[in-house]
Amino acid sequence: MQEPYDDKWYGVPPAGEKPIPPRGRYIAEILAVIFIEFVLWGLYRYFTAPIYGGFGTWKFYVGHIIAAPTIALGTIMVYWRFYRKERGLPFRFTTKRLFSSILVGLFAAILWRFLEMVVYDSMAVAAGVAISDTRTFYSLLDQTTVGLFLLMTFVQFFVVGPVEELQFRSFVYDQSARVLKNWQALALSSILFGLSHIPIALTVYKMPPWQLFVAEIGWITAGAVFGALYMWSRNIFACMVMHAVGNWQLAVYNISSYYPARVNPGTDVVIGTLTAIVVNSVMIIIFYAIFRFYWRPLMRGEPEVGGRITAFIKKLDDERAPLQRRIAASLSVIVLALVVVLGVAAGAGTPSRAYSHVETKPHFTLEDRINLTERDSGEVYLYEGESFYLLLNSTAESVIKEVKVTVTWMDESDIRRLGRTYQNQPDTMEVELSGPNVTARDSGENPRGGEGRLEVTLTLEDLTIQELEGNYTVQLTVTLTDCGPYVGRLGMFGYVDDGNAFTYSLEVTYLEVKG
Structure with missing residues (x-):
C-alpha cells in the first residue's frame, strides 16, 4: 500500500516519541547540547595537540576514533536518554530509497572532489600561484606508510563521516525541523557544522582569525550540501557515504600532492573558499534535480523521468524487495566505483621517484x-x-x-x-x-x-x-x-x-x- 505523501518528512519522520517543548525552548536545548560538545572538543584539542604532534599522525587518528563517538554522540545520547527521557535512539535510520541514496552519495562525493580540484587549480593558475605536479597514489606512498594510510582510510570512512552526519543531520536537522521550517533547520545545521571546525582550526591548523573567518564560509556551505542531500533523500546513509568518500579523497589528495602552489595560507584559504562556494552551489542544484525528477515522484507514486535507467534504480529501491538484495546491490556499486577511482588515480601520472630513470x-x-x-x-x-x-x-x-x-x-x-x-x-x-x-x-x-x-x-x-x-x-x-x-x-x-x-x-x- 502506498504511504501518504508527506511534504515535511518525505515518509521518514525524525526520531522521538515524547511531546516537544515550545519552539524557542527546544531550539535552546539543541544549541546547549551542541555548545557543550564544542567546549569538550575545544578542551580535547587543546590538551592533545602537543601530544599528537599535528594532524595526520598515528596518535591523532587513534585518538579521534575514541574521542569522536564519545564527545559528539555521547553528549547527544545523555541529553536524549536522561533529559528528554526518550527510549530509542536520537537518530533515524531507514532503508527507504537505500540504493539510490547510496548511489547518489557515492558519485556525488566523486564529482564533488573532482569539481573542487578543477575549480581550485583553475583559480590558482589564474592567480599566478600554481604549478603542475604529480598527484597519484605512488607519491602518496612516498609521503606516508601503508599502515598509516589504512588507518586514515578507516577513520574517514567509519568515524568522521558517520559521526558528523548523525550529529548534524540526523540530530540537529531532524530535531530542529520539528519546530522550524525545513530551510531554517537546514541553515541552522549548516552553520553549526561550520562552527564545529573551530577547535581543530585553532589548536591543530593554527589558523589566524581572518583565515578562520574565511574558511568558515567553505565549511558552512559544505554543511549545506550534506544537509540538502539529507533533506531531499531523507536517508542518512546517503550523507554518510558522501561525507566519508569525500573526506577520504581530500585526505589522499593532500597527502599525495607535493603541491607548492599554495603560496601562503591566506591565498590558499581565499581560493579554497571561492571554490567551495562555486562547487557546493552546483552540488545543491544537482541534488534538487534528483529530488525533483526522481525521489519526489517516487514518494508520490507518480511516473518519474529517466526511462530504463530510473526503472532499474527504482527496482532496487523497491521496499518490497528483500533487504539483502538492496544492501548487496548498494555495496556492489560502492566497491565497483572505488575500484575504478583507485585505478584511475593510481595510473593518472608518472610517480615522482621515476625522475631517476628519465633520459x-x-x-x-x-x-x-x-x-x-x-x-x-x-x-x-x-x-x-x-x-x-x-x-x-x-x-x-x-x-x-x-x-x-x-x-x-x-x-x-x-x-x-x-x-x-x-x-x-x-x-x-x-x-x-x-x-x-x-x-x-x-x-x-x-x-x-x-x-x-x-x-x-x-x-x-x-x-x-x-x-x-x-x-x-x-x-x-x-x-x-x-x-x-x-x-x-x-x-x-x-x-x-x-x-x-x-x-x-x-x-x-x-x-x-x-x-
Whole structure:
C-alpha cells in the first residue's frame, strides 16, 4: 500500500516519541547540547595537540576514533536518554530509497572532489600561484606508510563521516525541523557544522582569525550540501557515504600532492573558499534535480523521468524487495566505483621517484652558460604557526643553480600593563629551501631583546638539472613555529604575542644561455 505523501518528512519522520517543548525552548536545548560538545572538543584539542604532534599522525587518528563517538554522540545520547527521557535512539535510520541514496552519495562525493580540484587549480593558475605536479597514489606512498594510510582510510570512512552526519543531520536537522521550517533547520545545521571546525582550526591548523573567518564560509556551505542531500533523500546513509568518500579523497589528495602552489595560507584559504562556494552551489542544484525528477515522484507514486535507467534504480529501491538484495546491490556499486577511482588515480601520472630513470635529451646542456645572480628582499608578518611561501621557477633557458636566503627578525619590546612590565620571550623561526631531490633547512630563536638570524643555502646537482632539463621549482618556506609570550616577573601570568615580522634577502644564481 502506498504511504501518504508527506511534504515535511518525505515518509521518514525524525526520531522521538515524547511531546516537544515550545519552539524557542527546544531550539535552546539543541544549541546547549551542541555548545557543550564544542567546549569538550575545544578542551580535547587543546590538551592533545602537543601530544599528537599535528594532524595526520598515528596518535591523532587513534585518538579521534575514541574521542569522536564519545564527545559528539555521547553528549547527544545523555541529553536524549536522561533529559528528554526518550527510549530509542536520537537518530533515524531507514532503508527507504537505500540504493539510490547510496548511489547518489557515492558519485556525488566523486564529482564533488573532482569539481573542487578543477575549480581550485583553475583559480590558482589564474592567480599566478600554481604549478603542475604529480598527484597519484605512488607519491602518496612516498609521503606516508601503508599502515598509516589504512588507518586514515578507516577513520574517514567509519568515524568522521558517520559521526558528523548523525550529529548534524540526523540530530540537529531532524530535531530542529520539528519546530522550524525545513530551510531554517537546514541553515541552522549548516552553520553549526561550520562552527564545529573551530577547535581543530585553532589548536591543530593554527589558523589566524581572518583565515578562520574565511574558511568558515567553505565549511558552512559544505554543511549545506550534506544537509540538502539529507533533506531531499531523507536517508542518512546517503550523507554518510558522501561525507566519508569525500573526506577520504581530500585526505589522499593532500597527502599525495607535493603541491607548492599554495603560496601562503591566506591565498590558499581565499581560493579554497571561492571554490567551495562555486562547487557546493552546483552540488545543491544537482541534488534538487534528483529530488525533483526522481525521489519526489517516487514518494508520490507518480511516473518519474529517466526511462530504463530510473526503472532499474527504482527496482532496487523497491521496499518490497528483500533487504539483502538492496544492501548487496548498494555495496556492489560502492566497491565497483572505488575500484575504478583507485585505478584511475593510481595510473593518472608518472610517480615522482621515476625522475631517476628519465633520459636526458641530447640537446640540453649546461655548457656555454654564464652565471647570473639576482637579488630580492621583502618584509612579511606572520602569526604563530603560519608560513610564508615563495616560488622560484627554473626554465631551460634560465636554470636555477643555487639559492641563498637570509632571514632576520627582531624581538619585540617589553610592554607595561597596569604598572607592571612584561618581558617578551624569544620567537622561533624555521627556514626551508626545497627543490627536486634536495632540501635545506635551519631553525632557531632570537636572543631576548635581540635579532634572530638564519641563513640557508640550496645547491642543485648538475645531474638533477640535466634530468629535468632545467624545468623545476624551488620553494622557500618561512614558518613562525613559536611566538614567545609576554611574561611577568614571576612567570605565572602574561599576555599572548600573536606574531612577528621578518625580513628575507634572496640571492639566486642562474645559469643563463649565452645571448
